[in-house]
Amino acid sequence: MEIEDYIAEKHVGGSLLSILRRLEAQDSRSVCALIEAINPSANTLRGLLDLVYEICRRDARKLHEVLALPVVHDVVRHEKLSRKEKQKALRIELEALRYPQMNSVRCKINAAQQELLRQFGLRVEAPKDLEGDTLTVRLSVRSLNEFADYAEKLKLLSRHPAAGEMFKLLRGE
Amino acid sequence: MPERVFVVGDAAEDVVAQRVLSRLGAVEVVNLDSDDDPLRAPSGAGAGEESSHISLGKRWLMLKRYRGKWLKGCPGTLGHVCCNLWVVNPGEGCPLDCTYCALQHYFRRNPTLKLFTNTGEMLKEIEQRTSAEPRRRFRICTGELTDSLVFDHLTDLSLELVPLFARLPNAVLEFKTKDCEVDNLLTLRHEHGGKTVVSWSVNAPEVVEQDEALTASLEQRMNAAALVAEAGYRVGLHFDPLVFYPGWKEGYCATIRYIFSRIDAENIAWISIAPLRYHPEQQEIMLRRFPESRLPLVENFLAKDNKLRIFQPLRFEMLRFIWKELHAVRAGMPVYMCMESPAAWRSIVGGPPLAGTELAEIFSRSACCRV
Numbered sequence: 001m002e003i004e005d006y007i008a009e010k011h012v013g014g015s016l017l018s019i020l021r022r023l024e025a026q027d028s029r030s031v032c033a034l035i036e037a038i039n040p041s042a043n044t045l046r047g048l049l050d051l052v053y054e055i056c057r058r059d060a061r062k063l064h065e066v067l068a069l070p071v072v073h074d075v076v077r078h079e080k081l082s083r084k085e086k087q088k089a090l091r092i093e094l095e096a097l098r099y100p101q102m103n104s105v106r107c108k109i110n111a112a113q114q115e116l117l118r119q120f121g122l123r124v125e126a127p128k129d130l131e132g133d134t135l136t137v138r139l140s141v142r143s144l145n146e147f148a149d150y151a152e153k154l155k156l157l158s159r160h161p162a163a164g165e166m167f168k169l170l171r172g173e
Numbered sequence: 174m175p176e177r178v179f180v181v182g183d184a185a186e187d188v189v190a191q192r193v194l195s196r197l198g199a200v201e202v203v204n205l206d207s208d209d210d211p212l213r214a215p216s217g218a219g220a221g222e223e224s225s226h227i228s229l230g231k232r233w234l235m236l237k238r239y240r241g242k243w244l245k246g247c248p249g250t251l252g253h254v255c256c257n258l259w260v261v262n263p264g265e266g267c268p269l270d271c272t273y274c275a276l277q278h279y280f281r282r283n284p285t286l287k288l289f290t291n292t293g294e295m296l297k298e299i300e301q302r303t304s305a306e307p308r309r310r311f312r313i314c315t316g317e318l319t320d321s322l323v324f325d326h327l328t329d330l331s332l333e334l335v336p337l338f339a340r341l342p343n344a345v346l347e348f349k350t351k352d353c354e355v356d357n358l359l360t361l362r363h364e365h366g367g368k369t370v371v372s373w374s375v376n377a378p379e380v381v382e383q384d385e386a387l388t389a390s391l392e393q394r395m396n397a398a399a400l401v402a403e404a405g406y407r408v409g410l411h412f413d414p415l416v417f418y419p420g421w422k423e424g425y426c427a428t429i430r431y432i433f434s435r436i437d438a439e440n441i442a443w444i445s446i447a448p449l450r451y452h453p454e455q456q457e458i459m460l461r462r463f464p465e466s467r468l469p470l471v472e473n474f475l476a477k478d479n480k481l482r483i484f485q486p487l488r489f490e491m492l493r494f495i496w497k498e499l500h501a502v503r504a505g506m507p508v509y510m511c512m513e514s515p516a517a518w519r520s521i522v523g524g525p526p527l528a529g530t531e532l533a534e535i536f537s538r539s540a541c542c543r544v
């Protein structure tokens with residue numbers, strides 16, 4: 001596929017059009033390969049390229065170099081993922097590259113959350129945007145006994161290092 | 174120095190306008206009937222057109238009368254702890270050129286620099302308002318919409334403001350600057366009465382170097398700070414914005430060490446710390462105007478107050494680090510966090526600024542109560 005075919009097929013306009021038409025030869029080939037692999041809408045492609053350009057600018061790399069990174073390449077060439085799944089996975093990988101520290105904190109929070117879920121069957125949630133100092137636990141009970149069970153579990157959970165870790169991560173300690 | 178000056182209508186009769194024009198010397202002067210900004214962007218203007226107007230606006234100056242209310246409460250920000258600052262704006266826009274400056278976005282549609290020539294009315298309003306509420310303490314800053322001192326050599330405004338505040342029992346004046354022009358202030362060493370605080374925005378050396386074009390160097394700022402401290406003024410410091418970059422800890426430590434090698438911690442009125450935040454539309458302007466700057470590429474997110482902010486765990490780490498370093502210089506250093514959440518106060522300081530009393534105490538202890 002040529003870039004111009006994609007432009008015509010998706011009726012690309014505005015800033016994406018000028019980005020696609022300004023691509024250097026090697027970058028253009030990489031973007032074409034990407035389009036063939038994931039068939040994104042113009043909006044999706046624009047969102048992905050915004051992330052790629054920010055990474056390029058921060059790391060002083062070329063667009064085709066970022067698209068050739070193993071984590072990106074692995075998603076694009078994945079044999080079992082559908083195109084939609086690849087789009088989603090690619091966005092996650094690019095966000096992890098663009099926001100490495102935020103990603104690392106999120107991964108650690110997820111790990112602590114999974115640990116608590118595994119040990120106590122309780123889902124402890126950090127704020128979605130990591131803003132604030134409140135963890136949330138939601139409980140549903142059918143009887144007073146279940147209340148008592150949860151009370152016991154919460155007591156144990158409060159002493160578990162993973163719960164402390166979640167607070168520390170949120171507070172940047 | 175501006176390349177072109179626009180004088181609007183009656184403003185030509187004002188002493189301030191005449192003073193500014195005489196000090197500028199040979200400069201192109203254009204008389205205007207209308208108040209409209211000569212660089213006013215049409216409503217459909219894109220970021221490209223706005224960005225080039227912003228750069229040109231920093232080289233053009235409008236002298237005009239201000240028609241609104243002068244003294245206003247600082248707007249603060251949604252869901253954040255406010256330090257109860259009051260502001261007056263003797264002008265709008267700034268000829269210095271920091272990559273992160275919020276004024277680029279705020280004045281993107283009318284970017285010409287402005288100096289108001291009827292500042293006598295501003296002084297009157299300050300006097301009337303503060304005397305009408307004698308029990309309230311006013312901390313009034315002139316540096317919200319411009320740099321407080323960058324035009325002082327043209328306007329001499331400080332020569333009127335400083336003696337006025339010396340007479341006001343319940344108000345303190347704050348100049349906030351990245352300049353080093355303090356000659357007028359030094360002439361008032363026997364008249365300021367301890368009621369004026371001269372504050373400098375400070376930053377890590379790398380940030381000053383790369384993101385604060387045309388400003389005085391940190392050394393020049395601290396030379397000026399040492400001079401005003403020697404003349405009996407108290408000094409304020411604003412670590413604003415705190416910027417994340419590889420090596421930020423060393424950078425901010427170096428700045429703190431340098432500052433306190435030049436000025437005595439006893440002379441400090443207050444210190445604010447405030448991580449980088451800006452309106453999302455400003456990102457585009459920054460990327461266009463400062464293609465070399467890494468600052469728009471930090472790890473930020475869109476917060477509830479519709480500002481891009483550094484994500485919390487990193488932001489709190491930075492705040493905690495600077496807070497500790499400043500308190501290591503002197504326990505009880507009057508530090509506050511500007512526009513931070515109650516969670517920041519709980520996590521970093523151990524509790525909220527109890528119903529405003531902690532901040533109120535900082536500000537009253539620092540200046541008003543000294544007279």
Ligand code: SF4
Pocket residue numbers: 266267268269270271273274275276318319320350351388
């Ligand atoms: S000194 Fe202040 S007002 Fe002037 S450009 Fe820099 S941030 Fe903006």
